[in-house]
Amino acid sequence: xxxxxxxxxxxxxxxxxxxxxxxxxxxxxxxxxxxxxxxxxxxxxxxxxxxxxxxxxxxxxxxxxxxxxxxxxxxxxxxxxxxxxxxxxxxxxxxxxxxxxxxxxxxxxxxxxxxxxxxxxxxxxxxxxxxxxxxxxxxxxxxxxxxxxxxxxxxxxxxxxxxxxxxxxxxxxxxxxxxxxxxxxxxxxxxxxxxxxxxxxxxxxxxxxxxxxxxxxxxxxxxxxxxxxxxxxxxxxxxxxxxxxxxxxxxxxxxxxxxxxxxxxxxxxxxxxxxxxxx
Amino acid sequence: xxxxxxxxxxxxxxxxxxxxxxxxxxxxxxxxxxxxxxxxxxxxxxxxxxxxxxxxxxxxxxxxxxxxxxxxxxxxxxxxxxxxxxxxxxxxxxxxxxxxxxxxxxxxxxxxxxxxxxxxxxxxxxxxxxxxxxxxxxxxxxxxxxxxxxxxxxxxxxxxxxxxxxxxxxxxxxxxxxxxxxxxxxxxxxxxxxxxxxxxxxxxxxxxxxxxxxxxxxxxxxxxxxxxxxxxxxxxxxxxxxxxxxxxxxxxxxxxxxxxxxxxxxxxxxxxxxxxxxxxxxxxxxxxxxxxxxxxx
Numbered sequence: 001x002x003x004x005x006x007x008x009x010x011x012x013x014x015x016x017x018x019x020x021x022x023x024x025x026x027x028x029x030x031x032x033x034x035x036x037x038x039x040x041x042x043x044x045x046x047x048x049x050x051x052x053x054x055x056x057x058x059x060x061x062x063x064x065x066x067x068x069x070x071x072x073x074x075x076x077x078x079x080x081x082x083x084x085x086x087x088x089x090x091x092x093x094x095x096x097x098x099x100x101x102x103x104x105x106x107x108x109x110x111x112x113x114x115x116x117x118x119x120x121x122x123x124x125x126x127x128x129x130x131x132x133x134x135x136x137x138x139x140x141x142x143x144x145x146x147x148x149x150x151x152x153x154x155x156x157x158x159x160x161x162x163x164x165x166x167x168x169x170x171x172x173x174x175x176x177x178x179x180x181x182x183x184x185x186x187x188x189x190x191x192x193x194x195x196x197x198x199x200x201x202x203x204x205x206x207x208x209x210x211x212x213x214x215x216x217x218x219x220x221x222x223x224x225x226x227x228x229x230x231x232x233x234x235x236x237x238x239x240x241x242x243x244x245x246x247x248x249x250x251x252x253x254x255x256x257x258x259x260x261x262x263x264x265x266x267x268x269x270x271x272x273x274x275x276x277x278x279x
Numbered sequence: 280x281x282x283x284x285x286x287x288x289x290x291x292x293x294x295x296x297x298x299x300x301x302x303x304x305x306x307x308x309x310x311x312x313x314x315x316x317x318x319x320x321x322x323x324x325x326x327x328x329x330x331x332x333x334x335x336x337x338x339x340x341x342x343x344x345x346x347x348x349x350x351x352x353x354x355x356x357x358x359x360x361x362x363x364x365x366x367x368x369x370x371x372x373x374x375x376x377x378x379x380x381x382x383x384x385x386x387x388x389x390x391x392x393x394x395x396x397x398x399x400x401x402x403x404x405x406x407x408x409x410x411x412x413x414x415x416x417x418x419x420x421x422x423x424x425x426x427x428x429x430x431x432x433x434x435x436x437x438x439x440x441x442x443x444x445x446x447x448x449x450x451x452x453x454x455x456x457x458x459x460x461x462x463x464x465x466x467x468x469x470x471x472x473x474x475x476x477x478x479x480x481x482x483x484x485x486x487x488x489x490x491x492x493x494x495x496x497x498x499x500x501x502x503x504x505x506x507x508x509x510x511x512x513x514x515x516x517x518x519x520x521x522x523x524x525x526x527x528x529x530x531x532x533x534x535x536x537x538x539x540x541x542x543x544x545x546x547x548x549x550x551x552x553x554x555x556x557x558x559x560x561x562x563x564x565x566x567x568x569x570x571x572x573x574x575x576x
Binding site for chain 1: 294296297298300301304305307308309311312313315316319326372375378379382384386387388389390391392393394395396397399400401402403404407408410411412416417418420423427452460463464467484509513514515516519520534537538541542547550551554557558561562565
């Protein structure tokens with residue numbers, strides 16, 4: 001296909017990119033537009049893309065009149081501790097899978113991925129009953145623990161892939177220098193696999209931020225809700241006239257992740273591709 | 280003396296310690312709940328009372344209720360439509376992106392990013408957004424577009440048929456990104472040499488697709504199929520905020536039904552029964568897929 005880049009096939013491809021951008025991007029634009037309208041503008045027909053005047057005050061209203069700031073704080077707290085916990089637990093297991101050979105290894109590797117198929121719904125039903133008896137309902141502690149557990153299979157598998165790419169000889173050199181296995185892990189392997197650990201941290205953050213069912217079931221006090229549950233509750237107390245506020249709330253809920261994703265997207269996509277190749 | 284010392288040093292150097300945290304967590308948060316749900320489904324336990332007896336009454340009730348088969352039916356329709364949509368559209372977009380890269384076109388990263396935004400959006404919020412977009416009120420964008428094209432507006436949230444369409448559309452939008460990125464990764468693995476050789480042999484683009492692209496993508500497509508089928512089957516958060524399962528129970532897929540049985544009707548043993556059925560279907564699907572793959576190999 002040398003020669004002009006504007007031949008028919010390429011033009012068709014560009015055209016399809018345009019369609020995709022409009023269809024997929026249009027959804028976000030539409031919600032953004034809704035979030036900046038007044039109630040009167042919401043019901044005016046035909047709907048205009050850019051409202052005039054732009055009601056920035058909607059966002060202020062959401063922050064002042066709803067518990068959105070509390071929700072955001074809770075989300076950040078939950079995401080932070082969950083990601084920390086998942087990494088701590090998964091790093092050691094992933095290192096073990098990567099460096100040691102043992103008879104049950106194949107079964108164990110497959111088993112870990114099989115856990116992915118056990119839906120959180122199945123997990124949460126008896127856990128709710130159990131936590132209820134322990135009086136741990138309505139605590140971030142139980143929520144964070146459960147969220148950590150749910151992400152262990154995937155994270156362990158992901159980290160193992162990254163550890164595998166570091167040659168075992170490096171471990172041997174470290175041991176010759178007198179390091180124990182554990183010291184080898186901390187001083188040598190971790191710094192070398194920093195990109196992989198960062199990727200795992202990003203995935204965990206995205207997952208825990210967006211998780212709805214676990215905090216929804218395990219938390220009862222509105223003040224403990226993360227954003228995912230808070231926005232759902234927000235939806236249930238809205239009616240048609242306050243759609244603009246719901247739209248603004250939705251944008252606020254997804255803004256942190258969208259921002260992070262846009263900033264890191266090349267990196268994330270690259271790692272996703274690497275990961276699925278290994279898988 | 281030496282025996283004791285050997286044992287201690289063996290325990291210290293044992294591999295077990297590396298896996299202990301993970302094993303503890305997985306046992307408590309996966310194995311125990313799974314066994315417990317299984318056990319509970321054969322009881323008449325409830326959240327309130329502590330004593331119960333063993334019975335299969337829950338399962339009998341489930342299998343003799345007409346709503347169960349209705350739920351199964353709409354679940355199958357929903358999952359099938361979503362999987363086909365996600366896989367098909369995902370592959371189409373992946374092909375367009377891959378071709379764009381191979382030909383040195385621009386806008387690939389932008390398009391890729393926009394599509395992937397659907398993936399990072401939490402299910403609940405996707406449901407809230409689509410609920411607004413599919414509304415029959417003046418601000419419902421989708422119906423505005425439909426009307427502009429000259430058709431009658433569709434009652435996405437009020438009719439039993441169209442609400443099913445609504446959740447399929449919303450879930451397909453969300454899940455396409457995942458299928459897209461998976462197949463995109465697979466496509467990038469195909470060496471350009473294969474295509475060039477085919478062009479030399481006079482193969483048309485269509486022939487290239489069927490004889491090179493598809494066979495090379497086979498494994499990726501299988502993994503993709505398993506993951507999105509299980510995923511679509513098990514998640515219901517988006518449906519919860521989009522239609523709430525309604526109108527009535529016309530969009531109450533099996534996963535949502537399980538949730539409402541346990542946490543809305545407080546029917547612990549019945550809900551556990553649904554959960555086990557859900558898990559069993561998951562297992563059957565996964566085993567079927569794996570058997571298909573090993574047959575191919």
